[in-house]
């Protein structure tokens with residue numbers, strides 16, 4: 001029997017496009033890197049250690065910045081010029097089932113390896129929108145526009161690199177942005193080892209400017225069903241109006257609201273606690289939080305071990321909770337704003353989100369207010385009252401400042417929530433960070449002032465105070481010493497609960513503070529207008545250099561620098577006798593780097609000074625495998 005011969009017709013070639021290996025700028029010129037903007041690393045080539053020439057520990061690599069030729073001491077050995085030298089992995093084009101053309105690995109690719117650059121025409125956001133619509137009108141189903149930043153996109157439809165053929169699927173690759181000679185460029189990087197012959201894929205969500213809705217055929221169980229369903233292409237429909245390059249959204253755009261965040265897990269060691277529970281009346285009641293069931297029911301909670309002082313002093317209600325809420329929310333806010341998606345980043349405080357309020361209105365300012373007047377009323381000292389009221393005024397001003405700013409930067413935050421890590425303009429981010437730092441500082445000063453006065457000034461009798469203010473808060477206080485000798489103060493509104501929030505907020509903020517108070521390190525409430533009051537000169541504390549996208553880290557460092565207790569705790573750790581002084585930087589690199597940077601940050605100078613967080617970042621990489629600052633934020 002004659003065998004039927006099936007003619008294998010080769011698939012038609014992919015629709016023509018112009019192959020390029022560097023971006024083509026349509027609406028502006030390629031930026032020229034200014035000499036003062038060139039980041040020079042500290043690597044030195046060592047024949048015996050090939051990684052010495054700008055490998056994983058290179059400060060530029062850590063900040064996703066390529067070394068500038070001629071400025072890197074490793075010269076030709078520098079391994080950190082992969083975009084510039086088009087050091088791509090070997091790949092092969094194939095025709096797929098139902099998904100057009102795709103790209104296969106043509107060699108074994110290692111996790112973290114740079115696969116290739118996503119090149120195309122760099123166009124403005126408006127042009128991207130126009131083109132996307134035009135392609136849709138032309139019935140082009142394949143879309144090739146991805147985001148570069150809030151203002152620009154890369155269109156690889158007519159011109160592009162092979163990366164334009166990578167399909168969407170359960171991703172074995174991801175996009176990362178790198179700073180190359182002053183321009184941001186998008187690279188495809190392997191998320192895992194990819195054996196030869198396996199198709200490359202990345203997640204189009206967020207990255208993609210898909211015009212038409214295309215049903216996704218990737219087959220993954222978790223797939224949203226459409227390509228780039230969370231991408232801006234879809235989000236476009238939710239914008240209500242535009243004003244030049246700004247877009248304003250309608251109510252169904254989920255807004256981020258920091259006050260929606262609740263701590264869901266708290267590192268136990270922050271609590272400095274063990275043994276039996278305590279209550280404010282010294283009995284053995286179990287700890288409940290009637291007002292915040294989420295916090296109260298957390299299985300992470302461990303009650304404090306304190307020695308109740310004789311007698312009880314009463315104090316104003318929710319400020320510890322308020323303090324924690326503010327601080328965790330702000331940290332969470334910054335994490336949320338800065339953390340790129342899909343990272344295994346280590347979170348300082350795990351947060352969960354609740355749906356935004358209808359109408360997209362932020363709930364800012366809705367958290368419980370501290371009754372400062374009620375608290376002040378209990379202090380016998382006029383000076384103490386004045387100081388606390390002054391701090392409250394500062395806190396209110398800082399809150400008003402940040403609320404005002406929030407409206408201004410909200411479009412950018414929304415943008416950032418959906419888009420990439422660097423889409424918030426630096427000037428806006430800086431304003432926000434500055435205001436956040438002021439808010440932290442003002443909050444901290446107020447709580448510090450109250451606690452300091454509780455610890456050091458006489459109180460009026462309960463009856464005395466109550467007779468003045470029938471509606472005044474019930475105040476109670478339990479003070480004790482933790483096992484480390486730190487004074488712990490817990491405050492409650494008289495209800496039989498000690499919230500987790502209070503416990504943690506106090507443990508974090510107060511332990512350090514009280515310790516500092518005891519050693520006279522802190523004068524928390526020096527009114528600013530009295531600082532240098534006889535001087536005409538301006539004084540500054542150091543600023544932190546933005547080495548790429550490390551503003552999130554900078555704000556945390558700034559906030560920590562204003563907590564004297566934190567600095568002294570670092571000193572205590574460094575003072576440990578188990579480690580020889582000369583070994584400290586090696587054996588405790590992070591603590592060492594943090595301590596010296598934070599000390600530097602606390603110095604008041606008569607000129608502006610820019611400090612570099614390089615060493616801290618460098619030390620972080622000891623603890624976080626493959627630490628990449630711009631990817632693993634917070």
Ligand SMILES: C[S@@+](CC[C@H](N)C(=O)[O-])C[C@H]1O[C@@H](n2cnc3c(N)ncnc32)[C@H](O)[C@@H]1O
Nearest residue numbers: 099100101141142143164165167168216217218
């Ligand atoms: C950047 S291109 C990828 C290369 C494209 N397959 C080609 O032949 O040129 C994106 C387009 O590929 C197709 N595509 C990619 N991933 C897909 C998937 N999981 N399911 C269906 N189509 C997909 C869609 O048409 C999409 O607009």
